[in-house]
Amino acid sequence: MKAAPLCVLAGALILSVLGSVAAEEGSPTKASESKADENHEAQLARMRALSQARRWKEQIEQFGPVDFAAWPADQAAAALQLRGQAYTFLKDGGHAKTDLTNAVKLAPQDSVIWLTLAENSLNNLQDDEQALAAYRKVLALTGPGIGWQPMTAANAIARILTDQVKTDEALETLKPWGDLQTLAQTWRIRMLRTYGHIYAARGEEQRSLACFREALRLEAQP
């Protein structure tokens, strides 16, 4: 897709602002809804900025008490995901679970929310089964691609299955990525280490060592 020229974007923005002003003048209900939407968008923008800056504590201080139930579904889902993410990083697994579970109800096709839910289940709640289910949902939504979401999910599923000594299933999970040649270096290294741990759990030492060594070799490359 070609990028729109700046003048077109500026024009659209002006029209948008004008449109919202006109709507405000035309209907009091719509006007207040629109103002609320703007307010929500502004709050979401602030939440996103805090999230990008990894200022999790401030996120919770500012938005912890906010009730997103009255927000439009898409905005509420995004807000719940951002707050849930902050709770996740602050190791408050219970609050994170509540927010993220509500978020996936509002946006069940949003793989980012499922991924955050999975990470919280795994790292904070030590609930392997819930984490597995959520990571599998991510894979189902994204397909076995080479982006960060499917790669994170696939590695995590394989690691959990290895923890459970279900190594056949772990290997099966990684099968779609074949010999890893198409992966970006970072993911290839991470995947090799996941394989290394699976083979170690299976008692296949030479294969395990070969994976770990290949990961170290790749890591040493500029």
Next chain:
Amino acid sequence: MMKLAALLVALAGAFPAFAAPTPFQAGTARVEITPTAESAVNLSGQPVVLRDPLYARVLVLKDEHCSLAIVSVDLIVFASEKVVTEAKARWGVDHVLLCATHTHAGMAPRGLYIHPPESPDWTRSGRAPAETIDWPGLSADPWYAAVEEKVIGAIGEAMQSLFPARLVSGKGPFESAYMAHNRRLVRPEGGVTALWENPDRRPTTPVDPTIGVLRVEDLAGRPRALAVQFACHPVALMEAGVISRDYPGAMVDYVEQQLGRDCLGMFLQGASGDLDPFDLHNLRGENRFNISHQAGVSLGKAALALSAGLKTNPAPAGSSLQVQESLLTIPNRSGNRSTQVGILTALINRDLALVAIPGEPFVQHQLDLTAKSPIANTFIMGLAYHGKGTPFVVYIPTVQAVKEGGYGAAECSFLAADAGEQMIGEAVARLRDFATADRSTR
């Protein structure tokens, strides 16, 4: 006829060069020392569940002049003067060596609990454990007292079941996906970072990727004992809420499965003071137990492969067991006290040397000993107590490591910085004495 026989015997005594070679005598025994499910606790005194049974395994070696009982016990440390003294008195064994496998998931007697503030960490006090722990008083714990009796009994069982034996020993490389790495990461800018686990298998130094084996056969060639020396902390199941032998247990189980229950598998912990398995805190769920098991199987396979390549001499020139117990007086690092440290040095059949040290030497000491020893197969046995000197000296770093600092060097270590070097020096001197005496005898 009787006179002729008597004459032949007399001649054989007078001219040893013409005498039939006298084989070694060997005896083995194993006894379970697992606590009851109700009494099982870890080193913090917290209740834990039984995962696999704990044992004491005994191998007695005896030549014409001398006998040595080596006991491998599935505990973090086992230094019972009572066992040494009573086994010697009851069974006439000359030397008794109590070696802990050092499993960190073993049972602990009450007197060793570490549960601050009421039971401070005696390993970190900077004082000799002999000052902070009442070692003879450990027998006040009924389980421990029973273990002592069982071990004394097992030594007796081994002494009473001696059979003519051939011995062969060797060492070989051990490349493993599970262990071991050096857990002290010395930073270029100074200081040491504790590298408790190394899940990416990054190379570390120093390490000693070798194993040693001692195989005992009866005269029909049947394997009766396989002792495996390797250095790595058995810590994968520490604080896992279980009683377990960790990887040494899986190793002996594997060896005994392969060679038969008549063959005693035995683990001898080496200079593991700064060595850990690759996976530790990164292990979760059932895989924690699985990896510990796989590590033991890996070690067992390597030991069997090494052993298979070692051929016993069907007509050995005669057996020889030389043992020397030394007592070193080593200053403590702080204050003006000193500690008496017992070192037992043994030379078996002129080609296997064992150096028993009652603590946790850093692996560099093994490398130095290998370089300096006149005997090709010379192994440190860590956590090994023979009844003389202090029961346990915790970590034995190198002078260099003390300068660098870090766990095991600046803490949990109370002897003078060069204590390890002194111990190795003593062992090498004794081994040279053995070699000199052997040459003059021959």
